[in-house]
Amino acid sequence: MLSLCKGEFSVERDDDRCIRCLVCVRQCPSDVHKYDEEEDRIYSDESECVGCQRCATLCPTDAITIRYKPMEMKENANWKTYHLTNIYKQAETGGILLTGMGNDKPYPIYWDHILLNASQVTNPSIDPLREPMELRTYLGRKPDLLDIEDGDELILKTEISPQLKLELPVLFSAMSYGSISLNAVKSLERAATIAGTYYNTGEGGLHKDLHKYGKNTIVQCASGRFGVSPDYLNAGAAVEIKIGQGAKPGIGGHLPGEKVLEEISETRMIVEGTDALSPAPHHDIYSIEDLRQLIFALKETIAYEKPVGVKIAAVHNSAAISSGMARAGADFIALDGVRGGTGAAPLVTRDNVGIPIELALASIDQRLREEGIRNNASLIIAGGIRSSSDIIKAIALGADAVYIGTAALVALGCHLCQKCYTGKCAWGIATQDPYLTKRLNPEIGTRRLVNLLNAWSNEMKELIGGMGINAIESLRGNRLQLRGVGLTDTEYKILGILPAGE
Amino acid sequence: MRRIYVKEDVCIGCRLCEIYCIVQHSKSKNIIKAFRNEPRPLPGVLVEEKGPISFALQCRHCDDAPCVESCITGAMQRLEDGRIICDIERCVGCWTCIMVCPYGAIRRDQNRKVASKCDLCIGEDIPVCVKNCPNEALTYE
Ligand code: SF4
Ligand code: SF4
Ligand code: SF4
Ligand code: SF4
Numbered sequence: 001m002l003s004l005c006k007g008e009f010s011v012e013r014d015d016d017r018c019i020r021c022l023v024c025v026r027q028c029p030s031d032v033h034k035y036d037e038e039e040d041r042i043y044s045d046e047s048e049c050v051g052c053q054r055c056a057t058l059c060p061t062d063a064i065t066i067r068y069k070p071m072e073m074k075e076n077a078n079w080k081t082y083h084l085t086n087i088y089k090q091a092e093t094g095g096i097l098l099t100g101m102g103n104d105k106p107y108p109i110y111w112d113h114i115l116l117n118a119s120q121v122t123n124p125s126i127d128p129l130r131e132p133m134e135l136r137t138y139l140g141r142k143p144d145l146l147d148i149e150d151g152d153e154l155i156l157k158t159e160i161s162p163q164l165k166l167e168l169p170v171l172f173s174a175m176s177y178g179s180i181s182l183n184a185v186k187s188l189e190r191a192a193t194i195a196g197t198y199y200n201t202g203e204g205g206l207h208k209d210l211h212k213y214g215k216n217t218i219v220q221c222a223s224g225r226f227g228v229s230p231d232y233l234n235a236g237a238a239v240e241i242k243i244g245q246g247a248k249p250g251i252g253g254h255l256p257g258e259k260v261l262e263e264i265s266e267t268r269m270i271v272e273g274t275d276a277l278s279p280a281p282h283h284d285i286y287s288i289e290d291l292r293q294l295i296f297a298l299k300e301t302i303a304y305e306k307p308v309g310v311k312i313a314a315v316h317n318s319a320a321i322s323s324g325m326a327r328a329g330a331d332f333i334a335l336d337g338v339r340g341g342t343g344a345a346p347l348v349t350r351d352n353v354g355i356p357i358e359l360a361l362a363s364i365d366q367r368l369r370e371e372g373i374r375n376n377a378s379l380i381i382a383g384g385i386r387s388s389s390d391i392i393k394a395i396a397l398g399a400d401a402v403y404i405g406t407a408a409l410v411a412l413g414c415h416l417c418q419k420c421y422t423g424k425c426a427w428g429i430a431t432q433d434p435y436l437t438k439r440l441n442p443e444i445g446t447r448r449l450v451n452l453l454n455a456w457s458n459e460m461k462e463l464i465g466g467m468g469i470n471a472i473e474s475l476r477g478n479r480l481q482l483r484g485v486g487l488t489d490t491e492y493k494i495l496g497i498l499p500a501g502e
Numbered sequence: 503m504r505r506i507y508v509k510e511d512v513c514i515g516c517r518l519c520e521i522y523c524i525v526q527h528s529k530s531k532n533i534i535k536a537f538r539n540e541p542r543p544l545p546g547v548l549v550e551e552k553g554p555i556s557f558a559l560q561c562r563h564c565d566d567a568p569c570v571e572s573c574i575t576g577a578m579q580r581l582e583d584g585r586i587i588c589d590i591e592r593c594v595g596c597w598t599c600i601m602v603c604p605y606g607a608i609r610r611d612q613n614r615k616v617a618s619k620c621d622l623c624i625g626e627d628i629p630v631c632v633k634n635c636p637n638e639a640l641t642y643e
Contacts, residue, residue, distance in 0.1 A: 019537035021521045027514075058636060060521055061533055434554035441512040441637045 004088040007047035010069040011055075017063035018042065024055035024064060029424040029436060052417040054426035086347070097347040100420030100430065102247055102339040102384055102406060105351050109339075110358035110491070111390045114397075115500060117481040119468035126470050128461035134471035135457055137401050139164040139238075140307040140331045142375040161331060162307050164218075164238055167196030168457045169395060169472055172449075173336075173382050173405030174220050174242065174311070176204025178255045178264045178276065179343030179420070180409075181437040184429045185210065187412060187445025192216040194446065195453045200403070201227075203242055203253065203278060205267040211235045220311075221298065223252055224278035226268040230301050238307045238332075239298050241291070243282065246340025246357070246383040248349045249313030253278035259423055259432050288324035295329040307331035314338065314360035314383070315353075319367040326368055326376040334403060335360055337383030341406040343430055344421035357383040358397065362495045365398025365477060388459035397495065398477045411452040412445050503584035506622070506632055506642050508557045513549070513639035515556035519631035520545035526623055526630040544609050546620030547631045558631065558640060560620035561586060561607040569599035569608060578617070587624070590616040 011032060020040060025033040030048040033055065035041075049066065056064040070081045086097055119125040126133070140163035149155040172188045179202065186209075188199040193216045200218040205227015210217070219236035221228050233239055244250065255264075255276035265272040285291050291310065298308050309332035310325045312318060318335065325333050337357025342350065361381050368374040381394055382403035391402050410416070413427040420430035428439030460472070469475050483500040484492055492499060521533075523545040528536030536542065547560040563586050569578045570586060577592035578599050588599075588608075595615035600608045611618040623629040632640040 017534060019521075019534060021517070021537070023516050023518060023521070026516055058516060058518070060518060435515075438512055438554065439514050439637065441509075441639070443512075444638055 001092055003092055005085050005092070006071050007049055008068065008070050009046060009049040009051045010067045011044040011046050011049055012065040012067065013042060013044065014063045014065075017061040019061055019063075021060060023058050023060060027054050027058050027426065029054070029426045029431075029433075050417045050419045050422075051415075052419070052426040053415045098344055098421045099347040099350055099418055100342060100344055100422075101416055101418045102341040103350050103354075104418070107338065107356060109384070110356060110487075110495065111386075111393050113484055113487050113491075114358075114393050114495075114497065115483050115485060116389070116392060116396070116463060116467065117483070118466040123468045125468050126465040128458070128465045131465075131470060133461040133465060134473070135168040135460060137166040137169040137472060139166065139309075139378040139380065139400055141377060144375065162238075162305055164198060164307060164332075165196075166198070166401060168453060168460070169399075169401035170391060170453060170456065171197050171218070171380065171401060171403050172199035172408050173341075173403040174200035174202040174218075174240065174245075175343070175405055175409075176202030176220075176226075176255075177207050177267055178202075178204040178259060178432070180430055181425075181428055181432060181440060182207060182209075182263070183437055183440040183442045183445065184409070184412060186442040187440065187449055188408060189213050189216065190442065190446040191449030191453065194450050197453070198237060200240060201236070204255075204264070204276075205269065206232055206235055207263065207267045218309075221294075222278055223280070223282045224276060226270065226276060226278075229269070233298060233301050236306070238309060239302065240332075240334060241282075241294060241298070241308070241310045241330075243285070243291075243310060244313035244315075244336070245311075245342060246313045246336030246338055246354055247342030248345040249315050249354045250280060251346070251349055252280040254344065256423075261432055264432065288321075288328050291325065291330075292328035299329070309334055309377070309380070311336060313340070313353075314355050314357055316355065318355070318360050319363045322364045322377075322379075323367055323371055323373065326373045330377050332378040332380055332400075333364075334380045334382060335364065336403075337361075337381065339384030340382055341409075342420070357381050358394075359491075359494050361394065361397050361399055366496060369477075388456040389463065391456065392460055392463045392475070393482060395472060395475050396478050396481045397497075398479070400476065407452070408449060411448045412440060413448075503563065504642055505563060506560055506620075506629060506640055508559070509639050509641070510555065510557035512637050513557045513635075514637050515549060515551050516636060517549045519547045519558045519635055519640060520549060522630045522634040523547050523620075526626070541613060544611050544618040546618065548607075548609070558635075559605060559607060560631070561603075562605055563620075563622065564604075568602040568604065572598045572602045574598060585622045585624075586619075587621045588617045588619055590614065593617050 032049045033044050056066050141161040143158045147157040177185045192199040198218050203222030214235040217236040218238045220240045220242050222242040257273045257275045310330040311334035314337045338354035378400040380401045381399045385402045425431040428437050479496050482497045484497050485500050525533045525536045527543040529540050547558050549558045575592045577589045593616040608617050608619045632642045
């Protein structure tokens with residue numbers, strides 16, 4: 001059948017610059033560039049180009065420009081190229097369209113409608129270069145009251161639940177070994193260790209080489225229960241039950257058998273070459289009471305020494321569910337918004353299911369406060385956090401910390417081509433092909449991630465210092481530091497912030 | 503003496519080391535000119551590749567260098583800092599060094615009829631292959 005879909009990119013090679021070094025030929029995982037010896041020329045098959053920019057980045061003479069060039073159809077406000085090409089593809093394949101990374105549709109991004117406050121005249125701002133600033137964050141259940149015995153020395157009599165100590169309110173999101181390469185996992189693990197935070201195994205289990213670094217690891221227990229064993233649960237610093245993911249609320253996961261190579265099969269405890277299927281629901285959780293059972297089964301296994309949290313996708317009734325989770329014994333709640341990333345998801349789900357994390361966060365924080373149970377569980381939010389200012393806004397809206405996934409991968413070289421599901425990631429991240437995984441040197445990866453976290457820490461200190469605040473604790477839930485621009489009354493009400501000028 | 507080492511687990515076979523070596527040993531040291539308009543020297547580094555495995559190999563600048571010992575004209579010589587170079591004015595292209603090098607690190611420059619090998623980039627603090635490897639697969643220590 002003739003395919004009606006054309007490539008999405010054009011490959012322009014400046015022949016005055018090209019030296020026929022063939023770096024592009026060797027680097028493109030889609031075999032776009034081919035050298036013709038007879039003519040001493042490189043031909044590029046643009047239809048296969050996914051726009052990953054690998055060739056353009058490595059070309060030593062800067063001879064390549066990759067340009068986004070979607071098919072230009074007659075202008076039509078209803079029938080966009082997006083819809084037409086999707087229909088063409090489905091008419092050709094009869095299948096569900098897959099994609100990778102987070103929702104890229106122009107739904108409102110509330111971070112970009114929120115502005116931060118700063119001190120002027122009546123309250124002094126603080127210069128982080130001269131004065132100590134505190135970004136340290138503790139995640140876990142906080143007591144209702146502190147019982148302190150007064151005397152020569154103060155003695156804390158309340159027993160504090162297990163806490164995770166973070167040097168900055170940022171953790172690396174769940175990304176499984178399988179969806180990303182071992183080199184990517186190693187980069188995240190080492191960077192988390194150096195920066196004093198945590199990475200999350202995702203649902204793929206914990207590779208045997210990484211058990212020894214457990215103190216900066218959050219181990220996940222998802223519906224497929226891959227790699228879950230008492231050893232695994234005890235290897236981490238905390239356990240996270242994964243109910244849902246922002247990129248694909250309501251559906252499970254699927255790692256194709258071709259990717260289940262020896263080490264992945266060993267880590268996931270499944271037969272080599274078989275599909276790793278995570279069911280859509282946990283078949284033992286159909287209610288908050290069931291969730292409570294699993295939370296406590298896990299707490300028993302780890303002897304109540306570490307926090308156990310629950311991750312859900314932000315959906316319409318997240319606030320009510322969060323109330324249930326906080327009462328069911330979750331020490332932290334991870335909330336993944338509609339822009340959360342993924343290694344593979346049906347396009348239709350990714351682009352249409354879930355709600356923006358900003359609205360979910362505001363409503364959940366509000367609900368838990370109203371019910372007097374906000375201290376039961378810490379709130380970690382995820383899904384499209386792009387910068388230190390997004391983090392500061394999130395914390396002022398009520399989050400305790402944020403998970404970053406996409407931003408971390410971008411720091412590792414990801415160019416958001418959204419082809420993670422093909423397993424041919426040109427940057428060695430979302431692939432298990434040994435020829436490609438080598439491209440991510442975990443030493444460089446670690447350095448890049450640590451640099452990013454350092455840069456963001458410094459920026460966060462500048463921002464809170466500007467507000468006259470010297471500890472991130474004092475910003476948490478401090479919505480008065482936020483003002484909105486260009487929002488509707490309903491949005492202001494849900495976000496619990498005032499419009500700029502008020 | 504500092505030597506170049508390769509980490510084959512992160513060598514991605516891009517061959518940029520070879521490319522920058524050629525530029526460094528060219529007349530103009532301008533990458534486009536060196537490749538398009540000038541006689542092109544051979545790279546002193548050679549990337550070996552099989553399947554997903556690849557690594558870059560240069561002269562090891564051996565302590566007991568058989569190439570220096572066997573060179574019939576004294577072209578292959580050790581400099582004071584320990585590096586071994588081939589003085590192409592003296593090299594007669596007999597290829598004795600090539601036969602005795604245990605690493606296969608010397609190549610025939612057919613154009614000039616001389617032995618060609620890594621000189622650790624005379625005049626550079628860090629050899630250009632090390633400096634330009636995009637994945638830090640080469641170290642100089
Ligand atoms: S990498 Fe650049 S210079 Fe080398 S062959 Fe490709 S386009 Fe030409
Ligand atoms: S490397 Fe990436 S950007 Fe370059 S041609 Fe291949 S697919 Fe396109
Ligand atoms: S430049 Fe580095 S990664 Fe590329 S082939 Fe040479 S040693 Fe390997
Ligand atoms: S050290 Fe210099 S001469 Fe030797 S291989 Fe590297 S670039 Fe070439």
